[in-house]
Amino acid sequence: MDDETKRQVAHLALRRDVPLIICDVDEVVLHFVRGFERWLKERDLWLDPASYEFEGNVRRRADNRAISDAELSRLLEDFFHARIGALEAIEGAQAALEALAGEAQVVMLTNLPHVFYQARRRNLARHGMAYPLVTNSGPKGPAVRAISEKSSEPVVFIDDYPAFLESAKAHHPDAELVHFLHDPRFAPHARQVEGARARVNCWDQARQVIVDALNGRS
Numbered sequence: 001m002d003d004e005t006k007r008q009v010a011h012l013a014l015r016r017d018v019p020l021i022i023c024d025v026d027e028v029v030l031h032f033v034r035g036f037e038r039w040l041k042e043r044d045l046w047l048d049p050a051s052y053e054f055e056g057n058v059r060r061r062a063d064n065r066a067i068s069d070a071e072l073s074r075l076l077e078d079f080f081h082a083r084i085g086a087l088e089a090i091e092g093a094q095a096a097l098e099a100l101a102g103e104a105q106v107v108m109l110t111n112l113p114h115v116f117y118q119a120r121r122r123n124l125a126r127h128g129m130a131y132p133l134v135t136n137s138g139p140k141g142p143a144v145r146a147i148s149e150k151s152s153e154p155v156v157f158i159d160d161y162p163a164f165l166e167s168a169k170a171h172h173p174d175a176e177l178v179h180f181l182h183d184p185r186f187a188p189h190a191r192q193v194e195g196a197r198a199r200v201n202c203w204d205q206a207r208q209v210i211v212d213a214l215n216g217r218s
């Protein structure tokens with residue numbers, strides 16, 4: 001965790017006697033890929049769902065050749081500045097979190113440069129998900145652990161990216177992991193996460209799994 005992430009975690013006002021849901025943002029509650037694909041289309045590019053990475057998979061419509069990693073970096077940076085605050089919500093996320101927030105505290109943990117914190121916070125608020133937000137970089141395990149230490153109750157962490165779930169397990173073995181993969185084009189590329197409670201493809205499923213985890217049901 002860098003100093004800014006540590007500062008954000010330190011300022012989270014959480015209750016020790018209430019369970020915790022730590023929830024990723026991109027591809028779990030907001031449509032990052034959909035927004036990025038629209039950005040690509042406007043530039044006569046497209047995303048080839050050949051793996052779970054963007055590198056090597058952004059192609060020109062004209063000849064289907066992949067753009068370079070340097071071009072991709074510039075494209076992503078431009079996209080972040082223009083559109084990161086205007087992503088659409090993933091179906092069912094708002095209703096599920098609102099229902100879950102009746103029995104748990106929700107914290108959004110997103111890997112995003114800190115400079116976009118306010119844009120993301122406003123984007124989430126517009127979709128009815130104005131939960132405390134933490135911006136992070138690198139593995140998520142240290143942040144999951146630091147946030148979890150603020151509650152004595154069960155903790156559920158939900159993310160789409162296998163390495164972040166594995167990092168959470170390594171740093172906080174008691175955390176219940178939910179692997180959320182809503183996009184059938186990319187889900188087959190995501191490896192199974194050892195120790196995950198469930199692998200789900202929609203918020204109806206996720207909600208039931210999280211309710212069971214919070215209540216200690218197997």
Ligand SMILES: [Mg+2]
Pocket residue numbers: 024025026027028159160161
């Ligand atoms: Mg994500």
